[in-house]
Amino acid sequence: MKEEYMTPQERMNAAINLKKPDRVPIAPIIGMDLPATYYGLNIAELHREPIKAVEAMVKFFDEFGGWDGYSTLPLVKIGYILGGLKFKAPGQELPDAPGYYGQFDEGEWMKVEDYKTIADIGWGKFVANEYIYRISDWTPEDVEENRKKYFQFALKGGEEYTIKRKMGMRTGANRVHPFFLLSLNRSLLKFTQDLYYRPELVEAALETMTDGLIKSTIAQCKGNGGNVVFVPEERAEGAIYPLKIFERFWWPYTKRIVESLYDEGIITWLHLDQCWDLNIPYFKELPRASCIIDLDGLTDIFRAKEILKDHLCLMSDVSGSLFSIGSEKQVEDYVKKLIDKLGVDGGHILSSGCEVPPNCRPENFRTFLKTGKTYQLSRE
Amino acid sequence: MTSDLTNNLIELEREKVLSEVKERLNQNEDPMKIFEECKQGMELVGEKYKKKEYFLAELMLSGDLFREAMELIEPYLGEKKVEGDIKGKILLATIQGDIHDLGKNILATLLKLEGFKVYDLGVDVNPDIIVEKVKEIQPDFLGFSSLLTITFDPMKEVIDKLKEVGLRDKLKILVGGGITTPLVKDYTGADFQTIDAMEGVQYCLEIIRTRIVVKARGGI
Incomplete structure (x- = not known):
């Protein structure tokens, strides 16, 4: 079998820049829920002490032989609240019992009148000044303490992954897409009503939020040396909205984000859950190799490859159901299919469709890694 | 031939739908007739969704609009039932x-x-x-x-x-x-x-x- 000859960094960069890597880079999204379940740790405790979540994740990374790309940091409650998202955690709002994991608490927490405030002062200040106290029971002292805790935890994640383990993709920032943030905080129905019946209010907020996202991402990446920003979105796609909505409220802002960050040497990792089949052709308008299109199994990734080949890197989509209830053979066959059909000349990062679930069968995850690491090299 | 009310519901014209329902109820029009026109609008929205002319967004908006219209109509229905046979x-x-x-x-x-x-x-x-x-x-x-x-x-x-x-x-x-x-x-x-x-x-x-x-x- 042919030997590997690239570092994880070189391998990831090659794939993102549409050049041939020695083998397909592997970058599954793994939060804390899978490692915690695997090691029998208490999820409620990890939400209270996020540093322990990072420790569990890196232990898991080492035990399974590692991979190439940086996972996002574990999604702990304080991270969500600080970012302006209401959250339910085991041991707090959910039972401290097996089978319970932290989840977004979507609702109409944000009111129509908040759009103007957001347009005037931006999302960050809106959250810090008032909204954080609406979606949590924190005091200003709690906010300060949790900020410090989150900073230490992010630092620890960076040290463990980037410095000690020399991970290939350095995620300098995580930013929920402005459209998705508003949808989650207004609730899908109310936000949809806003889009159709109060479009100017939404647009004004999106303008300010987009500018804020770009500015804060550049500052954060300059500070920590990261060159990728993780931007999740699962509400703007053609499964929910017609193209007239997508074209007015999502695409121009996304284009501005990707182009502005690319000018600063930052790659946007667009984490696109749900079915984006209708929207995929739009991404051809973005600069070549300016972002990663990360799909979750509901979008036809093979069709997306046909449309975006030689233009943008795709991150693939081994589904949560395959990881959790599929057989090793099914996982192996699907990973081989991805490598065969998406090609080996760059533009593909092998990954999970959204996060590898907490009840993933360990043997399936091993098969995913092993097939990804050896299949292509064994044939060349 | 569909009524203005039905068409406005299909077009998600929220204010027009609600104001027409209120006006017609105030004029003592048969609430069952108003209900049937709204229901027809929802059926046609469903047809548009099946033909991929409408999306989940329009389904949600029309469903909520129908709910609001029903809140206005129901007090006028008295003993009349709008459910029909349960499927x-x-x-x-x-x-x-x-x-x-x-x-x-x-x-x-x-x-x-x-x-x-x-x-x-x-x-x-x-x-x-x-x-x-x-x-x-x-x-x-x-x-x-x-x-x-x-x-x-x-x-x-x-x-x-x-x-x-x-x-x-x-x-x-x-x-x-x-x-x-x-x-x-x-x-x-x-x-x-x-x-x-x-x-x-x-x-x-x-x-x-x-x-x-x-x-x-x-x-x-």
């Missing part, structure tokens, strides 16, 4: 460990519009409660909404328990939600899987139609 009973739940209810709520709205009696047990529901409710309500369908893989085992547990108590074959079971695939249908032992609420509705309608045909031919 079937369906029990819906998001099972233990999962608190997402978006897909379930959309499905519930669509099923009600099609004439199904919906029993919504909510989110994070214990498997034993679902089994007990099936015994009590004896629904034609049981629908699970799922966004997390950790729901697969509890859903399977419910279906296995229904087999144990001899109720499994008396109803059809649907699993739906972004995380579900045909693999989940096979694993849990459900009858149908989808990520599209309208497909779920069509499945229920098809099953009911088939039963009517079988009964008409002298079957069970």
Whole structure:
């Protein structure tokens, strides 16, 4: 079998820049829920002490032989609240019992009148000044303490992954897409009503939020040396909205984000859950190799490859159901299919469709890694 | 030929729909006629969705608009019933460990519009409660909404328990939600899987139609 000859960094960069890597880079999204379940740790405790979540994740990374790309940091409650998202955690709002994991608490927490405030002062200040106290029971002292805790935890994640383990993709920032943030905080129905019946209010907020996202991402990446920003979105796609909505409220802002960050040497990792089949052709308008299109199994990734080949890197989509209830053979066959059909000349990062679930069968995850690491090299 | 009210509902003209309903009710027009025009609008929205002219957004907006119109009409209906014959009973739940209810709520709205009696047990529901409710309500369908893989085992547990108590074959079971695939249908032992609420509705309608045909031919 042919030997590997690239570092994880070189391998990831090659794939993102549409050049041939020695083998397909592997970058599954793994939060804390899978490692915690695997090691029998208490999820409620990890939400209270996020540093322990990072420790569990890196232990898991080492035990399974590692991979190439940086996972996002574990999604702990304080991270969500600080970012302006209401959250339910085991041991707090959910039972401290097996089978319970932290989840977004979507609702109409944000009111129509908040759009103007957001347009005037931006999302960050809106959250810090008032909204954080609406979606949590924190005091200003709690906010300060949790900020410090989150900073230490992010630092620890960076040290463990980037410095000690020399991970290939350095995620300098995580930013929920402005459209998705508003949808989650207004609730899908109310936000949809806003889009159709109060479009100017939404647009004004999106303008300010987009500018804020770009500015804060550049500052954060300059500070920590990261060159990728993780931007999740699962509400703007053609499964929910017609193209007239997508074209007015999502695409121009996304284009501005990707182009502005690319000018600063930052790659946007667009984490696109749900079915984006209708929207995929739009991404051809973005600069070549300016972002990663990360799909979750509901979008036809093979069709997306046909449309975006030689233009943008795709991150693939081994589904949560395959990881959790599929057989090793099914996982192996699907990973081989991805490598065969998406090609080996760059533009593909092998990954999970959204996060590898907490009840993933360990043997399936091993098969995913092993097939990804050896299949292509064994044939060349 | 459709009325202005019907057309305005199809076009999601919220203010026009609500003001016309109010005005016509104030003029003592038959509330059943107003209801029928709104209902026709919803049926035509459904048709547009099936033809892919409309999206989930329009389904949600029209469903909510219809709900608002009904809130205005219902006090005027008195003893009159708008439900008509119930096509079937369906029990819906998001099972233990999962608190997402978006897909379930959309499905519930669509099923009600099609004439199904919906029993919504909510989110994070214990498997034993679902089994007990099936015994009590004896629904034609049981629908699970799922966004997390950790729901697969509890859903399977419910279906296995229904087999144990001899109720499994008396109803059809649907699993739906972004995380579900045909693999989940096979694993849990459900009858149908989808990520599209309208497909779920069509499945229920098809099953009911088939039963009517079988009964008409002298079957069970």
